[in-house]
Amino acid sequence: MVKIGNLELGDFPLLLAPMEDVSDPPFRAVCKENGADMMYTEFISAEGLIRDAAKSVQKLDIYDYERPIGIQIFGDKIESMREAAAIAEEAQPEVIDINYGCPVKKVACKGAGAGILLDLPKMQKMTEEIVKQVNLPVTVKTRLGWDHNNIKILEVAQRLQDVGVQALSIHGRTRQQMYKGEADWNPIADVKNHPDIHIPIFGNGDIDSPQKALEYKEKYGVDGIMIGRAAIGYPWIFREIKHYMNTGELLPPPTLEERVNTCLKHLKFSVEWKGDRQGILEMRRHYTQYFKGIPHFKPYRTQLVESLDFDEIVRVLHQVQEELQTV
Known part of the structure; x- marks a missing residue:
């Protein structure tokens, strides 16, 4: 049984990745209906929440049928992120998630999202403050590193676990790769299989079929899989993966x-x-x-x-x- 804090997610949960302008309540509704075990909101700007910006506040909308759900926040200022976490907690999700993975220039180059991977002490301090601020489990989504010369994901995982993060989702690309090339799951497996890591590790990147989901589960030993782009316009991917893992049969595509x-x-x-x-x-x-x-x-x-x-x-x-x- 995979658990985030006291939240039980089953033996091998399938998570819907937070995607900007995609993972809104209407999209999450059809993914939940088709078997997503845990979902996340679009990422929400800490500064937007603090300023009560309408677009940011609207992203806090969650519905009971979506549970369990995590609200994801991003930002580059520790105090703002702490305040935003408190605001997000009032919306009563199951989890507060921190975005340390967004590669988009306007986010990463300001030191938020994947940008914080260039300053691991700050990342650790920010995370620690958020964990102290809220009573909910805190999780993180991140990438392997800034570029291929700076893959420090094991150190990232250890630092985050040390300050109380309860699960980690890792996208198998660097910030420099954006969404190009193939996702490399070997460093994800290194984190999962390290004797000092005991929190759940979820793999993310390139899972677009039931066969690949099962192959990666067996090959890399992760606790669950986070699915992003493959679910856009195809929420059936969750039920297809589950059916294949349980029976070895491929479901026919939706009519x-x-x-x-x-x-x-x-x-x-x-x-x-x-x-x-x-x-x-x-x-x-x-x-x-x-x-x-x-x-x-x-x-x-x-x-x-x-x-x-x-x-x-x-x-x-x-x-x-x-x-x-x-x-």
Whole structure:
């Protein structure tokens, strides 16, 4: 049984990675329905929370059916991060997660996200202050290091564990790699298998099929897997991995009807949560993935991403089901 503090997550949990502009409540809803064991919010700016910025505060929205869930915060100032953790705790998640992995320039080059991997003493101090501030378990998501000359993930893990972090998710790339190249899970395995490390270690990066999930579980010995980009427009990845791990069988892919129904559910929640215009705009990134591999989908996709009319989008999605079902 994998545990974060007293939170039990099963024998081999599948986690939904925090993804900016993706892991909002509508997206999390369809992932939870399809088997995600633990999910995280989009990362939330500490400065935004302290200033009560609407966009940051809205990201604190969590719903009971999503539990267990972690709220992820990022920032470069220790005091701000401590205050933000206290604000996040009031939203009553199960976990407070710290982002030490975001590679985006405007974050990392200010010393937040993966930028803090260049200053491990500061990282340790910041984490310690957050752990002291909140009563919830604190977890961290990070990367292997800043670049290939600075892979210090074992030291990072030891420092974080020493100050009370209760689980660590590691993306198998450096900051310099961004999302390019292959994720290297060997350093993740080195952390997991080190005799001094006793907190759960979750691996992240490039898991896009049930076969790969099982292979990496067996090869690297991690406590669970965090899935990010492979779940965008394909929340079924969680149930497919679980089924394959339990039975050795591959589930058939979702039917066209199921794809349309899940997409509609996602769209409706997106509009309810973000308002018509924003909800519709934010769904645009998902359509291609929801219908990936479906022949003759392209003209429908064009209509879906050009329309700002909710009823018209619903009509097009019903058309997709009716007209492509027989193709």
